[in-house]
Amino acid sequence: MPTRLRVLGFAGSLRKGSYNRALLNTAVELAPDTMEFIIFDLASIPFYNQDVEDHEDPASVTAFKRAIAESDALLICTPEYNYSIPGVLKNALDWASRSAKTTPLQGKPVAVMGASTGGFGTARCQMALQNLFAACGMHPLNSHRVLIAHAEEKFDESGRLIDTATRRIVKESLTALAEWTLILQRGKTSVQKV
16 A cells, blocks of 8 residues: 655645745645645744744644654745745745754655736746755655746636646646655665664
């Protein structure tokens, strides 16, 4: 029986009508049977403040870190703001990266998808995230990136992704994430046995 993978998904946008929240819903819809999604809303995570952290992580941060730790892989669906990472997403990942010795991000497989109304489909944001992933010791899926340009033409008014080719690309990316996660898990098991 195939291994069931637990994937934590979150959107880098707080807007209810966000194309990237819609994209996350599409990922849940198109995920392989071996993949179980847990969705986390970043809205409750406060601005990072080391004074707060030194006292105690806020409950929402603790819940986010726990959800990451309990997942096999992450899926981030994010817009691009000013050629880079949206503040809400960077803030959440900054919290999750603390402390460097205990971060649940270390060794975590991650895939990124993005939708925008512009012509680059979040390419610059996704490139910027590579530096963050490297700093946190994460394992990004570098193939099968999903870059949806002119999103207003590909989603209907209810937020459903209606573009057939893009739906296929999303599905292929999820399959690749599942395969990548299993490869990393097998490698980790092999190392532990040595």
